[in-house]
Amino acid sequence: MERNRSARNCSNCLFAFFWDYGYSNYTTEGTYFYCGLFKHPNAPFDRFYNEDKRLTYAKYCKRFTKGIPLEVDVETDRISEKMPLIQRTLWPKVRDSLAPSINEPKNPNKVKYKWER
Numbered sequence: 001m002e003r004n005r006s007a008r009n010c011s012n013c014l015f016a017f018f019w020d021y022g023y024s025n026y027t028t029e030g031t032y033f034y035c036g037l038f039k040h041p042n043a044p045f046d047r048f049y050n051e052d053k054r055l056t057y058a059k060y061c062k063r064f065t066k067g068i069p070l071e072v073d074v075e076t077d078r079i080s081e082k083m084p085l086i087q088r089t090l091w092p093k094v095r096d097s098l099a100p101s102i103n104e105p106k107n108p109n110k111v112k113y114k115w116e117r
Contacts, residue, residue, distance in 0.1 A: 010040065010055040011047070014067025014086065017094050018047060020074045028074055034097070036070075036090035037063050 010016050015036040022029040033040075033047045033054075039061055042054045058064045070087045072079060079091065 008058045008064060008066075010035070010058045010061075011050050011069065012066055013058055013061075013069060014065045014084070015039075015063065015090065016069035017072065017087075017091070018069055019072040019094075022074050025073050025075050025077065034094045036087070036094055038093075038097075039063055 010033060011018075013035075017034040017036055019032050019034060020028045020030070021032060030046045030048070032044045033052070035043045040054070040057050042057070045052065045054055047055060067084070070083055070091065083091070
């Protein structure tokens with residue numbers, strides 16, 4: 001993934017998670033951005049080759065911490081015990097915030113309808 005590491009951008013945040021979606025690691029259709037702290041008002045969304053303007057929210061985020069975000073492939077093969085402790089702690093919360101289909105993100109800030117409660 002190409003990114004400008006000097007910019008204050010969600011792509012440079014330790015709490016960011018980038019999760020590929022598609023049918024397999026060989027047929028990736030895109031990459032969703034998730035905020036591990038659930039602070040981004042528009043997450044999750046497809047980062048569109050790191051060109052999505054919503055990634056600049058880090059300029060306003062008080063919890064922005066410069067670091068290398070976790071990148072997860074479709075089959076979650078790259079999840080590793082080598083990731084920093086904070087990412088290991090946040091990863092289950094991000095993973096569990098997803099809809100039953102692992103490739104369809106669920107917005108944790110979405111207002112639930114009466115019939116969903």
